[in-house]
Amino acid sequence: xxxNFLTKIFGSRNDRLLxxxxxxxxxxxxxxxxxxxxxxxxxxxxxxxxxxxxxQGESLDALLPEAxxxxxxxSKRVMKMRHFDVQLMGGMALHYGKIAEMxxxxxxxxxxxxxxxxxxxxGEGVHVVTVxxxxxxxxxxxxxxxxxxxxxxVGINLPNMPRExxxxxxxxxxxxxxxxxxxxxxxRDNMVYEAHDRVQRRLxxxxxxxxxSILIDEARTPLIISGQAEDHTATYLAMNKVVPLLVRQExxxxxxxxxxxxxxxxxxxxxxxxxxxxxxxxxETAERVLAAHGLIAEGxxxxxxxxxxxxxxxxAA
Numbered sequence: 625x626x627x628n629f630l631t632k633i634f635g636s637r638n639d640r641l642l643x644x645x646x647x648x649x650x651x652x653x654x655x656x657x658x659x660x661x662x663x664x665x666x667x668x669x670x671x672x673x674x675x676x677x678x679x680q681g682e683s684l685d686a687l688l689p690e691a692x693x694x695x696x697x698x699s700k701r702v703m704k705m706r707h708f709d710v711q712l713m714g715g716m717a718l719h720y721g722k723i724a725e726m727x728x729x730x731x732x733x734x735x736x737x738x739x740x741x742x743x744x745x746x747g748e749g750v751h752v753v754t755v756x757x758x759x760x761x762x763x764x765x766x767x768x769x770x771x772x773x774x775x776x777x778v779g780i781n782l783p784n785m786p787r788e789x790x791x792x793x794x795x796x797x798x799x800x801x802x803x804x805x806x807x808x809x810x811x812r813d814n815m816v817y818e819a820h821d822r823v824q825r826r827l828x829x830x831x832x833x834x835x836x837s838i839l840i841d842e843a844r845t846p847l848i849i850s851g852q853a854e855d856h857t858a859t860y861l862a863m864n865k866v867v868p869l870l871v872r873q874e875x876x877x878x879x880x881x882x883x884x885x886x887x888x889x890x891x892x893x894x895x896x897x898x899x900x901x902x903x904x905x906x907x908e909t910a911e912r913v914l915a916a917h918g919l920i921a922e923g924x925x926x927x928x929x930x931x932x933x934x935x936x937x938x939x940a941a
Contacts, residue, residue, distance in 0.1 A: 748828035764800035
């Protein structure tokens with residue numbers, strides 16, 4: 625009862641947030657005449673000015689009123705659409721990491737351009753997550769006109785794109801794609817051997833369209849990467865040729881003195897654990913034979929990331 629009484633006096637938390645947002649809306653509206661007077665080039669130059677200020681340590685929160693005013697003016701010129709006050713408030717909610725529910729016709733696609741532009745100023749990329757490829761392509765082309773006008777780049781992340789095209793899409797200031805494709809790209813990036821083969825960069829900021837569908841309904845479907853088992857017949861045959869060339873070491877070296885080996889060899893056997901271990905000499909022999917069969921490059925190591933699986937096959941043989 626006391627809680628209800630205090631809520632009536634001070635309002636709910638949402639009421640207090642909206643009150644703060646309305647104050648910011650007043651500031652944005654006050655800037656409108658100033659930005660209306662700017663030429664297209666001067667308006668576009670604001671983007672680089674904002675980026676420089678962010679690089680010098682100014683926060684995105686501090687830039688919000690000016691950035692939103694620039695997007696609104698750019699939209700008026702390119703899209704012939706002006707952001708309403710309710711859309712400015714929705715953009716603030718999205719920027720601060722909250723869920724914004726907007727009625728049909730209130731223009732959520734246009735609303736999203738505000739926080740997308742603001743967070744792209746960091747130079748670390750923004751992901752716009754849609755429910756299907758059609759919407760990703762449509763919104764990227766539609767809203768891309770506004771972003772391009774303001775000096776930002778836009779990429780579209782679609783299934784079955786070559787790695788270079790995906791890297792270019794993720795390298796853009798703003799990237800559109802589906803939740804599944806972002807998820808699969810993340811999984812694939814964790815399977816590559818070389819860092820330069822990754823397509824995604826550091827995760828920074830994302831806006832999720834139809835958040836209830838994507839984060840609740842779609843979340844019930846796991847993302848799994850699967851495929852046909854590889855044919856390792858040639859590898860097994862090559863390993864069978866390596867093993868007969870290896871000689872067992874007799875004796876065990878003392879870790880402190882290195883003494884105790886009566887006959888140097890390529891491998892030792894731990895009778896207790898039933899395991900085989902290659903010696904330094906054994907590694908050199910195996911690498912030489914595998915290079916002769918073209919399984920590894922001349923001078924390459926078995927411990928190179930691309931050759932790790934060969935170690936498994938060698939020990940199995």
